[in-house]
Amino acid sequence: MATIELKNLWKEYGDQVVLERLNAEVEEGEFVTVVGASGCGKTTFLKLLLGTESPTRGQLLLDGKPIPDEPDESRGIVFQRYSVLPHLNALANVMLCGELETSRWLGRAFGDTRKRLREQAVAMLESVGLGGALDKYPHELSGGMQQRLALAQALIKKPRILLLDEPFGALDPGIRRDMHQLVLKLWREQALTVFMITHDLAEGFYLGTRLWVFDKDRLDPQTPESYGARITYDLPVGDSDKGTLQSISQNVNDTSRLLQGAIR
Amino acid sequence: MKKLINRQAGPVGRWALGLLPFVVLVVLYLVASDARLAANPNDKLLPDLASFVDAIQRMAFEPSKRSGEYLLWVDTLASLERLAIGVAVSAALGLVFGIVTGALPLFRAGISPLVTGLSLVPPLAILPILFIVFGLGELAKVMLIIIGITPFLIRDLQQRAAEIPAEQLIKMQTLGANTWQIILRLVWPQVMPRLIGAVRLSLGSAWLFLIAAEAIAATEGLGYRIFLVRRYLAMDVILPYVAWITFLAFAIDFALARYSRWRYPWFHQAG
Numbered sequence: 001m002a003t004i005e006l007k008n009l010w011k012e013y014g015d016q017v018v019l020e021r022l023n024a025e026v027e028e029g030e031f032v033t034v035v036g037a038s039g040c041g042k043t044t045f046l047k048l049l050l051g052t053e054s055p056t057r058g059q060l061l062l063d064g065k066p067i068p069d070e071p072d073e074s075r076g077i078v079f080q081r082y083s084v085l086p087h088l089n090a091l092a093n094v095m096l097c098g099e100l101e102t103s104r105w106l107g108r109a110f111g112d113t114r115k116r117l118r119e120q121a122v123a124m125l126e127s128v129g130l131g132g133a134l135d136k137y138p139h140e141l142s143g144g145m146q147q148r149l150a151l152a153q154a155l156i157k158k159p160r161i162l163l164l165d166e167p168f169g170a171l172d173p174g175i176r177r178d179m180h181q182l183v184l185k186l187w188r189e190q191a192l193t194v195f196m197i198t199h200d201l202a203e204g205f206y207l208g209t210r211l212w213v214f215d216k217d218r219l220d221p222q223t224p225e226s227y228g229a230r231i232t233y234d235l236p237v238g239d240s241d242k243g244t245l246q247s248i249s250q251n252v253n254d255t256s257r258l259l260q261g262a263i264r
Numbered sequence: 265m266k267k268l269i270n271r272q273a274g275p276v277g278r279w280a281l282g283l284l285p286f287v288v289l290v291v292l293y294l295v296a297s298d299a300r301l302a303a304n305p306n307d308k309l310l311p312d313l314a315s316f317v318d319a320i321q322r323m324a325f326e327p328s329k330r331s332g333e334y335l336l337w338v339d340t341l342a343s344l345e346r347l348a349i350g351v352a353v354s355a356a357l358g359l360v361f362g363i364v365t366g367a368l369p370l371f372r373a374g375i376s377p378l379v380t381g382l383s384l385v386p387p388l389a390i391l392p393i394l395f396i397v398f399g400l401g402e403l404a405k406v407m408l409i410i411i412g413i414t415p416f417l418i419r420d421l422q423q424r425a426a427e428i429p430a431e432q433l434i435k436m437q438t439l440g441a442n443t444w445q446i447i448l449r450l451v452w453p454q455v456m457p458r459l460i461g462a463v464r465l466s467l468g469s470a471w472l473f474l475i476a477a478e479a480i481a482a483t484e485g486l487g488y489r490i491f492l493v494r495r496y497l498a499m500d501v502i503l504p505y506v507a508w509i510t511f512l513a514f515a516i517d518f519a520l521a522r523y524s525r526w527r528y529p530w531f532h533q534a535g
Binding site: 050052070071072073075076077079081082083084085086087096097099100101104105106107108137138139140153154157159 | 429431432434435436437438439440441442444445448449450453454528529530531533
């Protein structure tokens with residue numbers, strides 16, 4: 001059975017159509033990379049998955065039921081920024097979800113529970129390579145280390161679906177490669193279903209099992225907002241040639257240029 | 265020679281330049297005082313240093329002839345107590361209402377317009393009402409401070425609580441937090457250093473309301489004393505009292521700033 005189903009999904013804000021006629025199914029354990037020009041509804045789609053926005057028409061189903069319309073623990077998330085809590089050190093950031101679970105009213109664990117949570121958190125931090133930075137606050141960590149921490153924090157909750165919103169967009173290329181390895185490793189170990197949004201096409205071609213390209217296949221240069229974006233390519237990763245990459249890249253760039261021009 | 269805009273003071277220079285205006289002011293005062301006293305030895309407007317020393321000695325280190333109390337300390341204790349109660353109650357109210365209205369949109373819709381309206385009422389204008397309702401005792405004076413600074417604290421903290429990035433609120437929910445846990449583990453700890461900052465800003469107003477209330481109805485207190493001795497043109501008492509109040513205000517501000525840096529390093533070092 002498909003974990004996530006998109007059934008004729010539309011998202012509109014007034015006259016502005018952001019997404020239209022999305023139809024797709026995603027199985028448990030798939031790693032979907034979503035690429036597209038800015039303004040093509042990638043982030044809106046993520047918000048629909050997260051539950052902070054609701055579809056205008058059509059359905060977004062999780063296990064056959066409409067996806068909950070507010071964020072909850074079934075879907076973990078890593079944002080590009082502000083993903084970790086600045087007032088807690090690395091260890092406390094990762095222990096937090098266990099503390100919230102075990103202590104409904106105080107949100108804090110003590111004694112043996114605390115010890116057990118601490119051990120789990122330390123193991124998690126070690127697996128993302130932060131074993132040496134347990135008592136560091138986020139502002140003392142580099143951008144890459146902060147994203148490692150964010151991954152650890154999201155994954156210790158063992159979410160069924162992990163959403164990544166341009167998680168490596170602000171990182172240097174070398175560090176980005178390390179992070180790719182880390183994400184792939186965690187995805188395999190935890191059997192997650194991953195949606196990753198990126199504007200880096202190459203990243204989409206290299207990571208995961210499936211590539212979605214969000215693009216507007218109908219475009220009115222005067223009023224680009226009157227048509228929404230659709231999934232124009234749905235490719236298995238590793239099964240496409242250079243020509244495809246180039247033609248996708250061409251399409252995305254054209255749309256991007258047109259949208260930018262329209263905004264100005 | 266570098267352009268003026270590029271020249272920086274060294275460590276010694278910075279101290280020297282910082283102290284210079286104070287020294288100039290003191291010297292100007294002494295010269296003016298000297299000139300007036302030369303013209304009229306009984307002049308009370310600009311007393312010389314000896315009268316200050318004498319007045320401080322009399323107020324701080326000798327029991328009052330009338331009541332047997334050491335007046336400066338009695339006044340200081342009374343004023344600080346009122347200030348502390350007033351500011352503490354205001355801070356608690358500001359924290360609770362600021363968090364509730366800042367973090368919960370439904371409560372913001374209900375409470376925020378009222379707070380905005382109340383914050384526009386000039387507190388001193390309702391001082392007579394306070395005296396009528398609460399009598400001339402301690403309560404009216406503390407209430408003036410509370411009414412004076414609480415709306416500001418609530419509005420500031422509401423703003424700060426609302427400024428917490430939406431990403432973090434979503435993150436907490438994906439970690440399984442309910443509303444109460446989000447407030448307890450995310451909003452409250454992040455707003456605490458902001459509360460200290462807001463209290464520091466509101467201390468100036470708190471002193472203003474305290475002294476105004478004491479000037480009108482009190483039997484001891486720093487503001488009461490200043491307004492009492494004004495009748496005798498006792499500048500030799502008023503000026504040291506003003507200096508002492510200024511020092512207390514500075515010391516409280518400094519202590520709060522230090523405490524905040526020590527307790528919330530993540531807030532002050534993040535950048």
